[in-house]
Amino acid sequence: MKPGSELLPMLPILLPLGTAILLLLLRKKPAIRNLVAAAGALATIAADLLVCARTLGGEVLTHRLGGWPPPFGILVVADGLNGLMLAVSAVVSGCALWFAFAYVRREFDRRVFLPLFMFQLTGINGAFLTGDIFNLFVFFEVMLMSTYCLISFLGEDRQIEATFKTISMSLVSSTLMLTGIAILYAMFGTLNMAHLAQRMAQAPPPPGIYLPAMLLAAVFCLKGAMIPLHFWLPDAHSSAPTPISAMLSGLVVKVGMYGLVRMLTLLFVPLRADLEAFLGVAAPITIVLGALGALAQSDYKRMLAYSTISQIGYILLALSFGTAMALSAALLYVVNHAVIKAGLFLTSGLFLARTGSVELSDQGRLLEASPGSAAAFLLSAMALAGLPPTNGFFSKFAVIQAGLATRHYVGTALALGAAVITLMYIMRAWQLVCWAPGRASPAPWRPSLAQIGPVGLLAGLCVLLGLGAGPLKALTDQVGFWLLDPSHYLGAVPLAS
Numbered sequence: 001m002k003p004g005s006e007l008l009p010m011l012p013i014l015l016p017l018g019t020a021i022l023l024l025l026l027r028k029k030p031a032i033r034n035l036v037a038a039a040g041a042l043a044t045i046a047a048d049l050l051v052c053a054r055t056l057g058g059e060v061l062t063h064r065l066g067g068w069p070p071p072f073g074i075l076v077v078a079d080g081l082n083g084l085m086l087a088v089s090a091v092v093s094g095c096a097l098w099f100a101f102a103y104v105r106r107e108f109d110r111r112v113f114l115p116l117f118m119f120q121l122t123g124i125n126g127a128f129l130t131g132d133i134f135n136l137f138v139f140f141e142v143m144l145m146s147t148y149c150l151i152s153f154l155g156e157d158r159q160i161e162a163t164f165k166t167i168s169m170s171l172v173s174s175t176l177m178l179t180g181i182a183i184l185y186a187m188f189g190t191l192n193m194a195h196l197a198q199r200m201a202q203a204p205p206p207p208g209i210y211l212p213a214m215l216l217a218a219v220f221c222l223k224g225a226m227i228p229l230h231f232w233l234p235d236a237h238s239s240a241p242t243p244i245s246a247m248l249s250g251l252v253v254k255v256g257m258y259g260l261v262r263m264l265t266l267l268f269v270p271l272r273a274d275l276e277a278f279l280g281v282a283a284p285i286t287i288v289l290g291a292l293g294a295l296a297q298s299d300y301k302r303m304l305a306y307s308t309i310s311q312i313g314y315i316l317l318a319l320s321f322g323t324a325m326a327l328s329a330a331l332l333y334v335v336n337h338a339v340i341k342a343g344l345f346l347t348s349g350l351f352l353a354r355t356g357s358v359e360l361s362d363q364g365r366l367l368e369a370s371p372g373s374a375a376a377f378l379l380s381a382m383a384l385a386g387l388p389p390t391n392g393f394f395s396k397f398a399v400i401q402a403g404l405a406t407r408h409y410v411g412t413a414l415a416l417g418a419a420v421i422t423l424m425y426i427m428r429a430w431q432l433v434c435w436a437p438g439r440a441s442p443a444p445w446r447p448s449l450a451q452i453g454p455v456g457l458l459a460g461l462c463v464l465l466g467l468g469a470g471p472l473k474a475l476t477d478q479v480g481f482w483l484l485d486p487s488h489y490l491g492a493v494p495l496a497s
Contacts, residue, residue, distance in 0.1 A: 009078040011047035020118035048090035055083030060492030075131035080479040092250035095454035100243040102450035120146040162235035169232040180215035194493040224256030237305035242349035250342035265483040280320035286313030291421040328480035329398035336391040343380040343458030364438015376459040383462035391465035
């Protein structure tokens with residue numbers, strides 16, 4: 001294969017983008033539009049999984065748009081990390097869209113929702129695949145602009161408020177990111193990630209490199225909702241339509257985590273120790289305060305939103321340890337948390353369909369009314385609490401093991417304590433939803449296939465990924481090994497001489 005001749009890594013971007021454009025053109029033909037949305041989603045999932053299979057086999061796929069060489073042309077790169085993130089994107093987006101066909105019922109709402117959803121997916125996949133830091137910013141904006149509209153498209157007051165907070169976050173992060181990018185270009189004359197990595201490694205970095213590093217770290221931590229940069233997330237995740245809540249927690253905040261991993265292992269390797277020290281302080285605070293915030297909530301979706309903040313802290317904590325074992329644990333946590341939290345947020349759609357509310361006190365007797373729904377909720381709840389044999393247990397175990405191996409005892413102890421708090425609030429939710437008398441009728445209730453199907457699939461994956469934790473951990477170990485050896489990435493990326 002000639003450098004830059006591989007088209008495959010472009011497909012996860014082009015397929016949802018083309019589908020979104022077709023959906024806009026077919027907005028007055030609902031039957032065809034729904035088929036196009038389903039076909040486009042399935043094609044995107046297939047492309048995501050094919051890229052994942054190729055890259056996890058050791059290949060690094062590249063494509064130069066228009067044949068222009070870097071640093072002038074746009075470069076798309078897929079390595080093991082990209083492949084892993086695309087697999088997560090395939091699962092979460094597929095289940096969210098499946099659920100959306102039951103959730104978004106009105107014709108006008110579907111006309112708006114479906115193309116926006118595919119534009120959001122375009123931005124997410126593009127952010128994972130771009131090999132240029134400026135185009136990372138561009139795909140961030142594509143993802144966020146569609147997210148604003150998706151959060152508020154039903155027009156409720158709380159959704160409008162949440163959208164304004166999310167826009168405020170975006171304006172701040174965009175300003176910081178563009179400033180950091182401009183400084184990097186002034187220092188190194190390129191925005192290609194591989195070029196930046198090479199030029200930064202050739203000589204001691206200038207003292208001013210700390211400024212763009214901290215600006216970009218702030219951007220990724222803001223998008224990942226690290227405390228105290230979390231102000232936008234609780235309202236956005238709890239107010240958004242249920243399928244979009246699943247996308248926000250399962251994928252959008254993971255884009256921030258992806259950016260941090262690239263910073264630590266490719267872009268700012270000479271500053272890795274300083275960045276890890278910063279994360280080592282911020283991560284335990286995020287874990288504990290996020291868990292306490294979740295414990296105080298009576299709204300189920302708001303509880304899950306604060307839980308997302310806490311769980312992101314575990315990923316940040318693992319990244320702060322600085323070893324191959326810890327990096328593998330962070331990647332394992334990214335994959336498993338996306339599956340767990342997408343399933344739990346979609347479960348809130350079941351509660352809403354049954355009772356018209358997501359307040360825990362308005363639920364009750366779900367086990368009696370719909371044993372299948374209760375079973376799916378229980379499996380996802382067990383995974384979030386970190387109970388065996390679910391994937392959540394092995395995620396937390398991997399982080400704790402990495403912390404003990406590196407003698408980060410304080411952060412590890414706080415993570416263990418927060419895990420107990422997580423068990424407390426998720427088991428309280430289970431008791432109120434499934435056992436307590438509550439206000440809901442105990443009459444039998446049958447969710448539709450589009451409602452229970454994606455929830456059951458994600459709950460089943462929580463168990464399958466737990467039972468198959470060994471092979472999954474072996475994959476994240478391999479990806480972690482590749483990431484800590486930048487030559488694996490740099491040697492496969494076509495660069496101008």
